[in-house]
Amino acid sequence: MLRARRELGQHFLVARWVARIFAGWACRFRRLLEVGVGQGFLTSTILRSCSVEIAGLELDLRLVGELASISFYFTGFMPVIADAVEPPLRLGGVDAVYGSIPYNITGPLLSLLVVEARKPALLLLQREVVDRLAAKPGTASYGRITVLVRLVYDVKPGPVVPPSAFRPRPKVYSRIVELVPRPDAPSPDMLRRVEELTKCMFSERNKRAAKVAAKCIGIELSKIEGLVGRDIRVYQLEPEKFIQLLDSQNG
Numbered sequence: 001m002l003r004a005r006r007e008l009g010q011h012f013l014v015a016r017w018v019a020r021i022f023a024g025w026a027c028r029f030r031r032l033l034e035v036g037v038g039q040g041f042l043t044s045t046i047l048r049s050c051s052v053e054i055a056g057l058e059l060d061l062r063l064v065g066e067l068a069s070i071s072f073y074f075t076g077f078m079p080v081i082a083d084a085v086e087p088p089l090r091l092g093g094v095d096a097v098y099g100s101i102p103y104n105i106t107g108p109l110l111s112l113l114v115v116e117a118r119k120p121a122l123l124l125l126q127r128e129v130v131d132r133l134a135a136k137p138g139t140a141s142y143g144r145i146t147v148l149v150r151l152v153y154d155v156k157p158g159p160v161v162p163p164s165a166f167r168p169r170p171k172v173y174s175r176i177v178e179l180v181p182r183p184d185a186p187s188p189d190m191l192r193r194v195e196e197l198t199k200c201m202f203s204e205r206n207k208r209a210a211k212v213a214a215k216c217i218g219i220e221l222s223k224i225e226g227l228v229g230r231d232i233r234v235y236q237l238e239p240e241k242f243i244q245l246l247d248s249q250n251g
């Protein structure tokens with residue numbers, strides 16, 4: 001058994017019910033990208049369940065042998081030893097993305113999905129991160145990542161996965177989340193602008209939104225108050241309001 005490397009977030013799944021959920025979802029597509037194949041627990045369950053093509057990214061060179069043996073048994077599997085987020089993943093030709101991903105790349109991966117890829121995705125993330133993605137405006141979990149992801153995706157939280165589903169066991173609970181692309185998602189350029197604006201505004205998340213927005217985008221306070229109201233706080237703004245704020249720069 002391979003010694004797990006903590007810095008690579010190596011907690012390998014052993015719970016079959018989790019793999020079955022991924023297979024049920026993955027079999028709706030033809031070409032998939034897996035982030036962090038590990039020892040191939042999800043990969044081989046999916047490939048046994050249906051005929052799909054999977055490009056599997058894995059960073060740990062020690063796993064080359066395991067990946068090669070999966071591709072020996074399943075011709076639809078193409079392993080790639082590469083960093084999923086550096087350089088950014090190429091997603092041309094892929095219908096959907098999935099993975100039980102190392103928690104330390106969650107932020108960069110979500111940002112890539114939102115700005116560049118916009119593909120359907122099924123991810124196993126830290127439970128608190130899923131709570132944040134699904135949070136309502138005005139709650140403690142609502143933040144930048146909620147706004148960015150929800151402008152592009154409908155977020156569907158799935159089952160909670162306990163530490164006992166992994167070897168070695170992580171200290172935290174995980175949760176499956178499905179991301180369904182929205183047909184009305186703003187353009188990648190607009191998303192980059194929202195990334196900048198939310199970075200500026202959420203640094204003062206409890207302050208009056210109009211005042212913070214006026215400072216961040218350099219527009220008259222009275223004009224912005226008409227758009228967001230006088231007393232509403234940054235963390236109470238609906239995701240769409242950030243687009244409206246940027247649009248107001250042009251008008």
Ligand SMILES: C[S@@+](CC[C@H](N)C(=O)[O-])C[C@H]1O[C@@H](n2cnc3c(N)ncnc32)[C@H](O)[C@@H]1O
Nearest residue numbers: 008011012013036037038058059083084100102
């Ligand atoms: C949580 S484990 C999951 C492994 C496997 N999918 C499973 O379910 O058992 C995450 C995997 O991602 C790999 N990994 C870590 N950082 C990565 C990166 N930047 N790019 C690609 N893979 C990475 C780790 O080596 C590890 O095998």
